[in-house]
Amino acid sequence: MARLMTSTAALVVAAGMTLSVAPVTLAQQAALGAMAPAAEDAAELLPLKNIILYRSGVGYFERRGTIAGEHRIALSFETEQINDILKSLVLLDLDGGSIDAVSYASKEPLNRRLAGFGIDISNVSSVVDLMRQLRGQGVDLTTREGQVHGTVLGIEERTSVVTGGDTPITLREPYLVVTTQRGVEAVAISAINSFQIADDALAEELDRALGALAEAKADRTKTVEMSLRGEGGKQRRIVAAYVHEMPVWKTSYRLVLPDEQGGAPTLQGWAIVENTTDSDWNNVRLGLASGRPVGFTMDLYEPVYVGRPDVPVPVDRGVGPLVFESAQAQKMLGRAAAAPATESRLSAADMVAGQRALTMNSNQGWNEVDLNDPNQNFNIGGAAPASAATGAEVGEQFMYTVDAPVTIERQRSAMLPILVAPVEGKRVSIFNPREMSKHPMRGVAFTNTSGLHLLPGPLAVYDGNTYAGDAQIPHTSRNQDRLLAYALDLDMFMYQEVKYDQTTMRFTIADGLVRKQVKHVRSTEYKWNNYDDSRDRTLIIEHPRTAGWELVKPEKPRATTENLWRFETKAEGGKTGVTFDVDEQQVLFESIAMVSVDLPELLAAAANGKVSQAVIDAVRKAQGMQSEVRTIERQLQVVQKERDGIFDDQRRIRDNMGRVDRNSNLFQTYMTKLAAQETRLEEIEQEVTRLVAARDAAQGRLNEFLNGLDVE
Structure with missing residues (x-):
């Protein structure tokens, strides 16, 4: 019968009709309340037992307790911590009981919630924004000139120029455009002292939207309820563990130097722990981990909505009237006019067919399941992939465990002693010329023989019964040497x-x-x-x-x-x-x-045994060969200089010949001189050719001698 009613209800809703359901009576509510036990505080049933704080800014919290029968246990967290709880909560019933759903109040996105009111104020930050939301609504305006009653038409901006100074100023001012009994009026936003929304229901929607906005900002804590069921009065052990953000625990140290000679310094370490939660830590076992496990945040609390494609409704092509004409051209015209409609119909059909094919393909390989059948089982484990890795310890992590139970009230902090041990060390004075100009620093050279890892932190040094100064200790492993400076050594x-x-x-x-x-x-x-x-x-x-x-x-x-x-x-x-x-x-x-x-320098070095005779001989030979090359180059320069002089003289003679009579004796003298110079130029060219060849040959012999020459 229940299945039939569910199916009928589904059909009614699918058909677009309204389904009326009788309200639940107070008696029925009482019966339902009797079936589900009231939520109980976790502090009583699952007290906090173990806490581990990490240097990565998170804390591990473990609650343990013993219960019998059925219980709903409530845990309260700050709203900002819910995402961490949803990501890390572990709930175990160690004695065969069953764990039902972990429930919590849903969080609808604020923008989506505000969009559901008659006035969407999610993007409203001014009167102009609000008036745009009230377009088409009646408003009562109180202005400097009096009352204005009308309907909001829109917002427009007007530009005005203000003069009177050195430079005119252009102002853009928004105006509210309303329709009144007198017609369309524009009222400057700056002239409106106050206004009311004429529609009381819409004004109430605005109040509700503002209330929702205030509620979202004031909603500081959330409750997570865990439902546990078991047989009869059998006692069962329950474990609930989770991780959420916590302040990084810090360390500070004190080093006491002995008065007597040969005494060992004493190192004392303290852990600074803050309980920023709203729960007291009563007699908990506290661990302080130095490791930094990988951690990240993910918004699992806020609902996520996925957009879906918009598919047009399939519509058949309408049948138009037929007009019978005798002209063939009219028939062709009618056929051509029908073609676009046919293409449109085919396109819509193709889209519908594609959607149908997508639906069919997306359902291939699935078995038909009756969701209303309580006997239907789902084998999720059978569909899960097999494990591809085995657990292993990764990296290094050092844990401080406080031996005695720790009690820290909520919103309180505490300093806990984690180390008191003698260490190997001695007083030193440290001088670094780059850091100090005249005085060295008083310091301590010590070896971490405490047996514990030392995390970075400040260190106060006491020399006997006197405060000596401060230092800062870096991360220090066991048996590692450190050098610390704490004061100037003025002596x-x-x-x-x-x-x-x-x-x-x-x-x-x-x-x-x-x-x-x-x-x-x-x-x-x-x-x-x-x-x-x-x-x-x-x-x-x-x-x-x-x-x-x-x-x-x-x-x-x-x-x-x-x-x-x-x-x-x-x-x-x-x-x-x-x-x-x-x-x-x-x-x-x-x-x-x-x-x-420099050969004299080389000979002087040879006298001291720094140069071998073979090196000197090779240098002399190379310099002699280079001298031959330079001698030929000097000869070549002399001949080329003579040739250049003849060229200059010939230019002068030719210039003069253009100014004298060709039958004059001077002209004949110029001709005779030019002929002699041409003969000399031919001789010079032959000499240049010979000297260039000689120079290249000498340079080649020098290069061949130097190429790959190695002499010790």
Whole structure:
């Protein structure tokens, strides 16, 4: 019968008729309420037992409890946390009970909710926006000139020019256009003091829309209800766990230096934890994780609506009247006029057929299912893909677990001791010439022998019973060395002097070039005065480490970083003028053309054993061959200069010949001289050809000698 009523109701709605349903009576409501138990507070049935806070800004919360029978348990969360709950909630019944749906109040998008009112104020931010929404509605306006009663026609902008200053100002002002008994009037928006909507129902819709907007902003908490069912009075263990955003827990440290010689420093660590939730943490087991698991947010709370394509209604082509004419042209005209309608009909039919084909194809492979049949089963697991991976530990994570149960009231914070242990360490003075000009820093060189990982945080240093200064400790693994500075050492004065020197080491020949090996030496002298005659210092000098330079003295530093060498030495109390030297060297090679080498310099280096005789002989031979080339080039330049002079003289003679009589003696003299010059030019051309060939041959012999020449 229920199935029949459901089917009938579906048919009535599908046919477009209104279906009237009798209202539920108070007795029926009471019966339904008796069937479903009232929601109970989780603080009683599932108290908070375990909390793990992560450095990634989230917290893991675990609730445990024992129940019997059927219960609905309510958990309250801030609205901003609901997405995290929907993404991470785990609900387990460990003793065979069943878990029904987890229910919560739906969240309709605010814009969609506001669009459902008679006036959509989702995009209203001014009177102009509101008046556009009231187009066609009656309004009562109160203006500076009096009352205006009319119907809103629209909004228009008018431009006016204001003069009186140096530059005219153009103003654009909106006007409300209304129809009144007097006709169409335009009222400046700035002249309207107040207005009322004539339609009381529409005015009430506006009030409701504003109320919905205020409600959305004031809705701070949401309730999630979990329904659990079990047999009779059997006690069952229930676990509910979830993850949501939490403040990052922080660390701070204290380091106490001993008064007596040989004593070990004591390191104390504190965790700063904030309970920003609305629930008290009573006797919970608290874990503090240093790892940063992957985390993200996703809006699962707000409903998502997917747009659907708009398909036109299939319509058959209408049948038009037939007009019988005797002319053949009229028949052809009628046929041509019908063609577009036929094409339109075919296009619509094609669209409908395509939609039908899409529907049929999208249903292939599905079995027919009666959704009203309660005995129908769905095998979701059978359709799920098989697992493609096995669980494994990824990355490293260190966990601090507070031994004693922790109690922190809601909206309260606490400092929890997580570390108290002696560590290996000693007082030092640290000098870095790039960071300090005169005084080194007081500091501590210690090894993390506490057995725990140390997370970054501030560190307060106490020297005996006195506060000494602050430092900052980076991430420090077990047994890792750290150097911390906390104050200026005013009893120590440091000075630095840097000297540079270079020495030629050797000359060789490689690939026809002379390679000059030069050693550059940089010597840095650190000098200090220790005016504290009561205590020696362990001085650590941080010397800049430059790429390409190697350490010569001392042979080995105390420690090496990417940019520094650290040297450790003793600064005795009361002594001044003590020095510490750091020598570095860099060997560079200069390549010089053999014909450009300074031979006297080479001979002087040979006297010191830095150049072999074979190198000197090769340089001499190359320079001799180069000298031959240069001699020929000089001869060639002399001949070419003579040729250029003849050319200039011939231009002068030809210019003069154009001004004298051809039968004169001077003209004949010019002709004789030109003939002699032409004979000399022929001789010069032959000489140039010979010299160019000789020069190229000499240069070729030099190149052949230098090509691939290697001499040690």
